[in-house]
Amino acid sequence: MKKQAKKVIEKRSECPISCTMDLVGDKWSLLIIRDMLYLGKTTYNEFLKSNESISTNILNDRLVKLTEIGLIAYTGNSKRKKYELTKMGRDLKPILESVAIFGMKHSTADKAFLQNVKKKMNL
Amino acid sequence: MKKQAKKVIEKRSECPISCTMDLVGDKWSLLIIRDMLYLGKTTYNEFLKSNESISTNILNDRLVKLTEIGLIAYTGNSKRKKYELTKMGRDLKPILESVAIFGMKHSTADKAFLQNVKKKMNL
DNA sequence: AATCAAACTTGCATTTTGCAAGTTTAATTC
DNA sequence: GAATTAAACTTGCAAAATGCAAGTTTGATT
16 A cells, blocks of 8 residues: 655745746646646546547656645545646646647647637637 | 767647647756746856756757757857847747746745846846 | 866766556446 | 446556766867
């Protein structure tokens, strides 16, 4: 029954940008948040089926971390967890918006991607 | 004279958010951009002296990558490089702003940090 | 010409991520 | 209510990214 010790997230400095990156500046966290915000995903298996193919151990690790941080929270028993963004988590939306805008302008990404998603979600 | 091969950055998906994270979603890139945008830094040694203590190999790697991507560019000869943000790089500013706003609201970061910086820089 | 120092480079340890399995236990089916 | 299913993890090991402490190279300064 080895629960991973709740490791304190280290701050590299007092800069608000640096601090935020220390929370969600890894390869996967913001994509999980995106799936919640734009795709309405709530469960482990839904997150697992993203186009970017996150692996199970990383997904689990991120869900635990994001929950510990307080960006997401779950309801339901341990085998039917439903994750939701907290108030704090929803405050990440402007970040995702600006990241998406940059991506639509500069990357070779499919520019219709988020537009379609938003339409589907009535956003 | 081993130049590191210009490795193509892999896209995990067509999502603009994912694509942007594939470009600058590592532990250090946005902090270098921050130093250019808010602190007016332009040289290797200035970047090296950040509060977050980036190490020399990582800094060099990121400067090469960001230059290859086209977010920054340098003038000057190889021993007195002056880096500047490109038009594309300056388009990251809204991302840094929203990240900073989140950090000021939610992290235990020094809330005066960026305010002071901006005042100093007349932003 | 000698010295300095800015801009890298190298080697190796540690941490994070990726991949392919396996395990546990609520919920469903029979 | 026992057997089956599947959602939510867990584990082990390989690969990649990061961290650290040196060293090297080459324009600029003395």
